[in-house]
Amino acid sequence: MAGMNLTLKVWRQNGAEDKGRIVEYKMSDISPDMSFLEMIDVLNEELIQKGDDPIAFDHDCREGICGSCSMYINGEPHGPEDLITTCQLHMRSFKDGDTIYIEPWRAAAFPVIKDLVVDRTAFDAIIQVGGYVSVNTSGNTQDANALPIPKADADAAFDAATCIGCGACVATCKNSSAMLFTSAKISHLALLPQGKVEAQERALNMVEKMDELGFGNCTNTGDCEVQCPKGISLDNIALMNREFLGASLKSEK
Amino acid sequence: MTKFVDNIPEGPLADKWTKYKADAKLVNPANRRNIDVIVIGTGLAGGAAAASLGEMGFNVKSFCFQDSPRRAHSIAAQGGINAAKNYQNDGDSTYRLFYDTVKGGDYRSREANVYRLAEVSANIIDQCVAQGVPFAREYGGLLDNRSFGGVQVQRTFYAKGQTGQQLLIGAYQALSRQISKGTVTMYNRHEMMEIVKIDGKARGIIARNLITGEVERHSAHAVVVASGGYSNVFFLSTNAMGSNCTAAWKSYKNGAHFANSCYVQIHPTCIPVTGDHQSKLTLMSESLRNDGRIWVPKKKEDSQAIAKGEKTALDIAEDDRDYYLERRYPAFGNLVPRDVASRAAKERCDAGFGVNKTGQAVFLDFSDAINRLGKDAVEARYGNLFQMYEKITAENPYEMPMKIYPAIHYTMGGVWVDYNLQTSVPGLFAAGEANFSDHGANRLGASALMQGLADGYFVLPYTISNYLADDIRTGAISTEHAEFEKAEKAVKDRLDFFMDNKGSKSVDYFHKKLGKVMWEKCGMARNKKGLEEAIEEIKAIREEFWKEVKVPGVQNSFNQELEKAGRVADFIELGDLMCRDALSREESCGGHFREEHQTTEGEALRNDEDYTYVAAWEYKGDNETPELHKEDLKFENIELKQRSYK
Ligand SMILES: Cc1cc2nc3c(=O)[nH]c(=O)nc-3n(C[C@H](O)[C@H](O)[C@H](O)COP(=O)(O)OP(=O)(O)OC[C@H]3O[C@@H](n4cnc5c(N)ncnc54)[C@H](O)[C@@H]3O)c2cc1C
Ligand code: SF4
Ligand code: FES
Numbered sequence: 021m022a023g024m025n026l027t028l029k030v031w032r033q034n035g036a037e038d039k040g041r042i043v044e045y046k047m048s049d050i051s052p053d054m055s056f057l058e059m060i061d062v063l064n065e066e067l068i069q070k071g072d073d074p075i076a077f078d079h080d081c082r083e084g085i086c087g088s089c090s091m092y093i094n095g096e097p098h099g100p101e102d103l104i105t106t107c108q109l110h111m112r113s114f115k116d117g118d119t120i121y122i123e124p125w126r127a128a129a130f131p132v133i134k135d136l137v138v139d140r141t142a143f144d145a146i147i148q149v150g151g152y153v154s155v156n157t158s159g160n161t162q163d164a165n166a167l168p169i170p171k172a173d174a175d176a177a178f179d180a181a182t183c184i185g186c187g188a189c190v191a192t193c194k195n196s197s198a199m200l201f202t203s204a205k206i207s208h209l210a211l212l213p214q215g216k217v218e219a220q221e222r223a224l225n226m227v228e229k230m231d232e233l234g235f236g237n238c239t240n241t242g243d244c245e246v247q248c249p250k251g252i253s254l255d256n257i258a259l260m261n262r263e264f265l266g267a268s269l270k271s272e273k
Numbered sequence: 274m275t276k277f278v279d280n281i282p283e284g285p286l287a288d289k290w291t292k293y294k295a296d297a298k299l300v301n302p303a304n305r306r307n308i309d310v311i312v313i314g315t316g317l318a319g320g321a322a323a324a325s326l327g328e329m330g331f332n333v334k335s336f337c338f339q340d341s342p343r344r345a346h347s348i349a350a351q352g353g354i355n356a357a358k359n360y361q362n363d364g365d366s367t368y369r370l371f372y373d374t375v376k377g378g379d380y381r382s383r384e385a386n387v388y389r390l391a392e393v394s395a396n397i398i399d400q401c402v403a404q405g406v407p408f409a410r411e412y413g414g415l416l417d418n419r420s421f422g423g424v425q426v427q428r429t430f431y432a433k434g435q436t437g438q439q440l441l442i443g444a445y446q447a448l449s450r451q452i453s454k455g456t457v458t459m460y461n462r463h464e465m466m467e468i469v470k471i472d473g474k475a476r477g478i479i480a481r482n483l484i485t486g487e488v489e490r491h492s493a494h495a496v497v498v499a500s501g502g503y504s505n506v507f508f509l510s511t512n513a514m515g516s517n518c519t520a521a522w523k524s525y526k527n528g529a530h531f532a533n534s535c536y537v538q539i540h541p542t543c544i545p546v547t548g549d550h551q552s553k554l555t556l557m558s559e560s561l562r563n564d565g566r567i568w569v570p571k572k573k574e575d576s577q578a579i580a581k582g583e584k585t586a587l588d589i590a591e592d593d594r595d596y597y598l599e600r601r602y603p604a605f606g607n608l609v610p611r612d613v614a615s616r617a618a619k620e621r622c623d624a625g626f627g628v629n630k631t632g633q634a635v636f637l638d639f640s641d642a643i644n645r646l647g648k649d650a651v652e653a654r655y656g657n658l659f660q661m662y663e664k665i666t667a668e669n670p671y672e673m674p675m676k677i678y679p680a681i682h683y684t685m686g687g688v689w690v691d692y693n694l695q696t697s698v699p700g701l702f703a704a705g706e707a708n709f710s711d712h713g714a715n716r717l718g719a720s721a722l723m724q725g726l727a728d729g730y731f732v733l734p735y736t737i738s739n740y741l742a743d744d745i746r747t748g749a750i751s752t753e754h755a756e757f758e759k760a761e762k763a764v765k766d767r768l769d770f771f772m773d774n775k776g777s778k779s780v781d782y783f784h785k786k787l788g789k790v791m792w793e794k795c796g797m798a799r800n801k802k803g804l805e806e807a808i809e810e811i812k813a814i815r816e817e818f819w820k821e822v823k824v825p826g827v828q829n830s831f832n833q834e835l836e837k838a839g840r841v842a843d844f845i846e847l848g849d850l851m852c853r854d855a856l857s858r859e860e861s862c863g864g865h866f867r868e869e870h871q872t873t874e875g876e877a878l879r880n881d882e883d884y885t886y887v888a889a890w891e892y893k894g895d896n897e898t899p900e901l902h903k904e905d906l907k908f909e910n911i912e913l914k915q916r917s918y919k
Contacts (some may be wrong), residue, residue: 080346157321174408212407
């Protein structure tokens, strides 16, 4: 099969201080079997040959699990397909002659570092105020099977725990809210007996931190769930609100 | 020739670690906060080590090149983690896990290290469950297990196909907790560029801030290298794009021996290459081999018709299918170890039975499992893997058998360490995939995660304390020391060179070229002639690289090409060492298959008489031949046998 010809319109921004602009690139003979990032590799190789600066973008595992890749493609985080990350997107999702807009995540809490690379350390900061079980790592805990956990709870905790911390939920939200990300961690731990003990305090601290870092409020538009590559459910937000409310009531006493 | 001091405690195998812990020196809690430890890497090994050392009260500095410690390559592990819990009551025990690991490693690992690993394995599961790792459970609420390549007990714990992710998030959470307590300072988007030694001891590193390009000095009383494996020397592998050997290689160039670099694991179940644009290979967890059956057509015409797209797997009658693993290895069938399964696939494809355009693919078929267990049960076990396969290939594995081919996956070799996980440089430790320690010539499936967490949570906290007990009076290490000056200058000179060089070829050009030589001549099968050629070819690549490499952009800013340039420069040198190591080992064992040494049936032929040793290489200077040191392996508890999976 002959390759595709494409027009790319890519956000270029040389550092946090630069204003940034869209730059157009023509691509030819792109194989449908290529991944989206491999297509950018090809473009970058051409740019290097010409002596231009290649496009900076975050990526590592290239199999949808590390959460590094983060491109806004034609107005959608991670592009047009559902339940995948940018690195899992393949060029067969596009057709000959297409124009593709590629931009970074945009959110006050995720400042641009360069081109498509943004700073997502705010997510780490949210986890650091309570996204863990307060247990030491000595290994001298009780036997792993001493406390059976209903399969349904374990499975639900697992589903919440599959969040890859990519930030697509924030990028797609008109308020730049980090609710889906934060609630996924809160539910993961609240659903397990090991994490239940600290659940309310955890919710309180993480939500407070989220607000402090400049993420917006949640107004239940639900875009995050639609765009999340891991299918993290809005139910987590409801669960988080319960823990948060419980905690707020207590702290008012 | 240096004498090897493996520092293995005296006494019976089963008592060594208990005795070690009882005798180990401790640092008084009040002194710990005055002692700095640098940990390079936030994968299972580094993340667990930094969290544990921080928790003990040491002042830890943790480094990773990704934007967050949660993204370390460990996140990608799919299948599971071994532990000798014997929850299934199928006869498992510490001894059996130990035995299986030594046997699986083709008798090229150190008994005492492996025994310790098996011994602490059960605690890993307790620890992870306590942290909230959501392992798969049975309906009764207890933990579920599966069996994994090459063993006959069910000792593998898993979390769907995302075990690495869940374990790493557990370690990341423990690390985050310490960061919030101020015991660990996190340096993400930082690349370690050089080790700093003062008076023979590791006392710090030079790192580059990948956002600003600034070159920084960091001092410490001990340095841990937990930077992962070096599979990317082959360019195409299942490792993450950024996985690199730089930290391990700088350790080597500063006096740490590099051991067994030729032991490379090929994973039998990866998605085949589609074209020149290929940037990495995707693994399908080998847990798939529990229920999938591997085959190629019996008739070459059928293979050719499939390759041309005239037929599909479904057109091949049952009688015309060759389930070659079941045929050749009736006892283990599709569950033979990775190296055996990989070579068998290559053998069929080389003989002309491959089933895709490139001729380099075999079928992995689930139709029997779907008939036997039902589609739902298969989906529950492998749903996300099937989904991943379909996303990449646009074929539905519930209907059409998967196509798979072997790819480079894991490196057993690494920085030489003693029982303390200390390298030949005092104060420099190596953990996880970066060291050579536990898997001998071949690693069992689901044992890397186990080793990473064992090293980080349970071994280093004792051995590093033991080392640091002598350092309580040293005081802070000054970064003004002349050795820091010298190391920083070397790093800056190299960065300046890359920026100033007026070359014509990108870094990737050299990386791909190196990868091709390594895959063809130092890959799944090797021979003397090929390895000698490879050494010459790598020499030429190296010369061309330093003349022609072209790095765009500027030094003091975010510059991914500059990052890659340094990594590839190190890979080129490592490639040379790997070929030398492979050349010097005149036997076939585990992940090292020398064509000259095989049985008439094409099975690997070990030479225990002459090669029951660890090959530890010492750096002698840039254009000097490295020196080979041999650490003899003594087997006091296990009798050496020729592996047989028939
Ligand atoms: C696709 C895949 C599936 C796998 N599945 C399994 C499985 O099911 N079971 C199993 O047991 N094993 C599995 N493995 C193997 C296992 O995942 C790895 O061996 C293990 O996770 C390595 O952990 P680590 O902590 O040693 O290193 P990594 O997780 O590789 O971490 C390396 C760390 O070092 C940092 N680093 C590296 N270089 C530098 C530098 N120069 N400066 C600063 N930081 C640096 C990185 O940022 C990273 O944080 C799998 C491997 C792959 C590729
Ligand atoms: S909730 Fe989904 S979109 Fe948000 S960070 Fe997690 S995986 Fe990404
Ligand atoms: S590169 Fe890891 S999720 Fe895309």
